[in-house]
Amino acid sequence: MTSIRIAELAFLIKENTFKVDEYMRRNGLPSPTFDEDGPVDFKIQSREIQEARAIAIDSTLELHQLLLGPALCLRPVLNGTSLQAIYRYDIASKIPIHGEVSFKELAHKCGLNEIHLRRFLRFAMVWHRVFQEPRKGIVAHTAASRKLVEDPLARAGLGYMFDEVWQSFAQTFEAMDTFQSDEPNKTGWNLSQHTEKPTWEYYASHPEMASRFAASMSLFSDSIGASPSFLVQGYPWSSIGDGRGTIVDVGGSRGFQCVAIAQSFPDLHFVVQDLPDMIDGAKNALPTNVESRISFMEHDFFTEQPVSADIYLFRIIFHNWSDANVIKILKATVPAMQSGARVVVNDYLILEPGILPPIREREVRAMDMIMLSLFNSREREKEDWQSIFQQADARFTNVKVWVPEGATLAIIEATLE
Numbered sequence: 293m294t295s296i297r298i299a300e301l302a303f304l305i306k307e308n309t310f311k312v313d314e315y316m317r318r319n320g321l322p323s324p325t326f327d328e329d330g331p332v333d334f335k336i337q338s339r340e341i342q343e344a345r346a347i348a349i350d351s352t353l354e355l356h357q358l359l360l361g362p363a364l365c366l367r368p369v370l371n372g373t374s375l376q377a378i379y380r381y382d383i384a385s386k387i388p389i390h391g392e393v394s395f396k397e398l399a400h401k402c403g404l405n406e407i408h409l410r411r412f413l414r415f416a417m418v419w420h421r422v423f424q425e426p427r428k429g430i431v432a433h434t435a436a437s438r439k440l441v442e443d444p445l446a447r448a449g450l451g452y453m454f455d456e457v458w459q460s461f462a463q464t465f466e467a468m469d470t471f472q473s474d475e476p477n478k479t480g481w482n483l484s485q486h487t488e489k490p491t492w493e494y495y496a497s498h499p500e501m502a503s504r505f506a507a508s509m510s511l512f513s514d515s516i517g518a519s520p521s522f523l524v525q526g527y528p529w530s531s532i533g534d535g536r537g538t539i540v541d542v543g544g545s546r547g548f549q550c551v552a553i554a555q556s557f558p559d560l561h562f563v564v565q566d567l568p569d570m571i572d573g574a575k576n577a578l579p580t581n582v583e584s585r586i587s588f589m590e591h592d593f594f595t596e597q598p599v600s601a602d603i604y605l606f607r608i609i610f611h612n613w614s615d616a617n618v619i620k621i622l623k624a625t626v627p628a629m630q631s632g633a634r635v636v637v638n639d640y641l642i643l644e645p646g647i648l649p650p651i652r653e654r655e656v657r658a659m660d661m662i663m664l665s666l667f668n669s670r671e672r673e674k675e676d677w678q679s680i681f682q683q684a685d686a687r688f689t690n691v692k693v694w695v696p697e698g699a700t701l702a703i704i705e706a707t708l709e
């Protein structure tokens with residue numbers, strides 16, 4: 293049977309890769325390459341071709357694992373040290389674009405032992421296609437390392453992943469055994485950062501980490517399936533208060549989701565609530581065409597909601613909190629809600645195993661594991677969302693859950709009757 297499957301996968305890879313290749317040629321798009329000048333964003337607009345790309349990726353993953361065999365699948369080399377070093381010593385920015393540098397000189401520039409530098413970079417070259425060695429002992433950029441030089445968000449995302457997320461993974465079981473708690477300050481992240489404060493509180497006194505986190509979030513929001521445009525197009529905003537309603541974006545960060553909605557719906561009004569450090573100076577950074585309709589307010593969402601509105605939006609908030617804490621947040625929201633007001637959640641949704649294409653299921657399950665290590669929280673299935681709303685207030689009826697086509701995040705809507 294296996295030999296049939298590997299041949300089938302090889303066929304799928306060929307058929308779908310050809311489709312992507314043909315689309316790129318037809319649209320004058322550069323073909324993917326690891327070279328320094330290679331494209332970092334493929335700019336595939338067609339849904340069909342995005343699907344073909346996903347099938348090719350899923351098939352290559354499965355074929356790769358089948359050909360490795362179970363013994364090697366059980367021995368992955370999951371080592372983040374090399375990418376962590378690249379971030380920590382800001383190695384990419386020390387290599388000129390379209391230039392090259394020797395390991396020796398680069399080690400000197402980074403203040404690193406040459407042997408360590410060489411092992412970090414050669415690992416990154418063969419595992420991640422970050423940097424290349426055009427001649428022995430000489431380092432130059434690839435498309436990935438160049439992106440680290442040119443895109444501060446990509447750099448922030450790398451730092452967040454390896455300085456915080458990976459460290460938390462390693463301490464997760466220790467935290468589970470030690471604390472046996474689902475509170476957000478009893479996690480692998482807390483042990484790895486040596487703090488008893490929950491993340492958000494800790495960030496308040498560590499502004500560099502807070503802004504690195506915010507940058508990582510906006511990097512993530514720019515990725516195809518998480519773009520704010522899915523929530524803009526996937527929800528009937530024009531019907532809210534006859535198109536003139538008020539939306540409170542709870543934990544709305546610096547308001548970029550509200551900006552996206554406001555730009556498409558010119559009569560809606562928005563209040564972005566978040567902790568003081570997160571919104572500091574955010575009003576001044578708003579685009580002028582929506583500035584008059586978006587205000588910012590300091591608000592801790594565990595305290596009673598002070599604003600009466602049509603919609604309370606929680607975008608990528610609840611997946612950071614345990615069920616008990618989500619229920620507390622909802623209970624604090626309810627007193628401000630008139631009958632008919634709605635809570636709209638834009639967050640992950642776990643489907644039954646095998647329903648999503650493997651590459652998408654991997655993403656959601658990876659996020660679910662990250663939530664455990666960072667926040668003692670979890671991603672949820674449809675029934676989990678329904679149960680949480682019911683536990684928060686029995687008047688939350690008719691909880692609707694849907695995923696806009698192509699989106700990573702689901703929309704969960706609960707109306708207070």
Ligand SMILES: C[S@@+](CC[C@H](N)C(=O)[O-])C[C@H]1O[C@@H](n2cnc3c(N)ncnc32)[C@H](O)[C@@H]1O
Pocket residue numbers: 492509513542543544545546549565566567570591592593594606607608609612
């Ligand atoms: C994962 S981010 C999501 C931000 C934004 N909604 C988005 O879609 O990108 C979580 C946000 O919750 C905010 N937050 C955390 N604890 C909070 C609290 N107790 N009250 C209000 N906001 C809080 C954080 O500052 C952060 O901006």
